[in-house]
Amino acid sequence: MTKIDKKIDPTGVLDVINDGDTLALSGFSLIGACEDVLQTIESSYLENNSPKNLTLLHAAGHSDRENGIERLAHKGLVTKIIGSHWGLAPKWASLISENEVEAHCLSQGQLTHLFRDMAAGKPGTFSKSGLGTFIDPRLEGGRVNQKAKNEESLVDLIHLKEEEYLFYNQVPIDVCVLRGTTADEFGNITMEEEALKLDSLSVAQATKRFNGKVIIQVKNYVKRGTLPAKDVVIPGTCVDHIVVTENAEKNHRQTASTAFNAIYTGALKAPNEGMETQHLNARKIIGRRAVKELYPEAVVNLGTGIPGDTVGPVCSEEGILDEIHLTIESGAIGGIPLGGTDFGIARSPEAILEHSSQFDYYNGRGVDVTFMGGAEIDADGNVNVSKFGKVTTGCGGFIDITQNAQKVVFCFTFTAGSLKTDIYNHELDITQEGKFKKFVDKLHQITFSGEYAKNINQTVLYITERAVFRHTQEGIRLMEIAPGIDLQKDILDQMDFEPLYDDFVKTMDKDIFGTGKMDYKTEFLEKKQPNQ
Structure with a gap:
């Protein structure tokens, strides 16, 4: 078996991400945040003005007000953002409201389905979700600031079997940065300590569909063939590069509040103590x-x-x-x-x-x-x-x-x-x-x-x-x-x-x-x- 060395240090991602690329992430609040990689991208831009002019694609809100996608909230680093929520990302909310970035807001569920359908080779995904809302192209088409309104909507109104649907068009991905707990030498990824599965497999497969590169940040690196096959969430066939964190406590936290707690994965069950009784208001x-x-x-x-x-x-x-x-x-x-x-x-x-x-x-x-x-x-x-x-x-x-x-x-x-x-x-x-x-x-x-x-x-x-x-x-x-x-x-x-x-x-x-x-x-x- 030919040995393939996919392991790189965080600075190695700078050889993978080019100016103008579309970068996809998968996270939810700070869950799934690849801080080693995101900090490297941020530092490189601030010091060398590269990479720049990226399109950032993410399904859910992915920050804790300081980390996650907030690392990329610099004018010029990202010139187009496609996501669903920035309530915990104040720098992004500011860039969007000040018209410093082209911003498209789509529904979280349809973005997760868009990743999956792009992975299957489809030109997009369709649904009734969004009809009559600001995502409907008869209203705003998901374009939430003037820069976006100067461009075409990513959403079309279509008719299928005499009913109205919204069609969410594909967004080709050049690079994705995802997270797991353990990688083997081939790049098989398990997520035993992650609090959520997220849409990591769909994003990885969608990226490969467009001949893009898949980067995974993990805590552990082990010999090929030692991971239980049924535990593998992302197969090595979908992985190009592996970054092993050196500071999991800081840069690979399970959630914003904790580095790791098995109760959040369901591996351990906390005593049923109920919830704190609230005072009447x-x-x-x-x-x-x-x-x-x-x-x-x-x-x-x-x-x-x-x-x-x-x-x-x-x-x-x-x-x-x-x-x-x-x-x-x-x-x-x-x-x-x-x-x-x-x-x-x-x-x-x-x-x-x-x-x-x-x-x-x-x-x-x-x-x-x-x-x-x-x-x-x-x-x-x-x-x-x-x-x-x-x-x-x-x-x-x-x-x-x-x-x-x-x-x-x-x-x-x-x-x-x-x-x-x-x-x-x-x-x-x-x-x-x-x-x-x-x-x-x-x-x-x-x-x-x-x-x-x-x-x-x-x-x-x-x-x-x-x-x-x-x-x-x-x-x-x-x-x-x-x-x-x-x-x-x-x-x-x-x-x-x-x-x-x-x-x-x-x-x-x-x-x-x-x-x-x-x-x-x-x-x-x-x-x-x-x-x-």
Whole structure:
């Protein structure tokens, strides 16, 4: 057997990446970040002005505000970026908003499927996901700043069997940089200590499809043939170069918060200690009301912000957490999802799928209930979570998830900016109104299409601390109002439009506003699944 030496030091990647190349990465928050390689590219550009004019292609948000793709956020190093989310990448958000880079924002799920379909030799991928949103070429075509709007959209509207779809065009890849735990001499890669599988195999195969080069950063380097075949995630036939980190603690961290914890891979199971009980405030009120939309055995997706921070803890407090199935778009199923810069992983997950496979399930309407945040909502039920003023954070997996879930529950405070509330004797009092309205006449960007939801008869709720709305064929309808809240002063006067509502509006359940538990478990267990 001919011995092939694929091992290089980090500076060797500079001989592989050329000016103008398209560089693909695979990561989720800091998970999968190849810091040795990314730091080398950054240092070379700052010192030698090369490589430069790169196109950066990535499916998920891939930073912890400092590392990951933030290493490449320099004017001129990358001149075109194609991704889904930059909420934890402030330097990228700034470059995009200041029009210093051509920026295309596509949905996370479709980017994972684009990698897979490019690997199969296809010219792109198609889906209904994105119709009616800013990704639709009839709106913005995913072009989120002027530089991008001066160019062609990467998305086309097509018709197949008399139905509308969006076609996401291929993006040929010159080089990809991926991560594993162990490589053998031939380049077979295992991921035993990685928190996620991500879309690494698809990206590697897509890169080879375009005759590109595949670089893998690992912690361990072993003799060829010693890795269990079924543990190999990326075969050596797809790998050109291997970089072995010399400082795993710093440059090959499992997550932003830890170098390695077997609980995040599912190899060890943490004791079932539940989640910390939260004190009663406006956010917990929203979480409690949201939880009342659940039923036994529901497959659930939690978005970041209020949903991720409150729904799980409320379920734990009420003793129903084990009765539902929490999932994360990154591929984790079961366990307890983490938030912040560790969003994307779970403590003690029961399964970890490839990124694209999770989105297969999501796009196939596998999610029973998704809980998502909301920044702006209009009278047609459209929601914006991707653009705030001039700053684009991106949509992440929001579009794939919300357009395809059986039920969508948006969770957010009624107003934003210095909102203060008080809860006393099972009633809510707005002691200081927020500075900014969320129910507005016009959105900065459409991330969720009310029209699309209406056309597929999707169940959509908008839950706040003081009111609950439902999306109907006629428009947004006020369904419930919190005890202690004045309809005119606290609701209608804080909206740019008047919702539909009846003369009598139901009062939200008082147990939501109590300091003790709701004692909701018995009622929950009596609920039936919608198809029963």
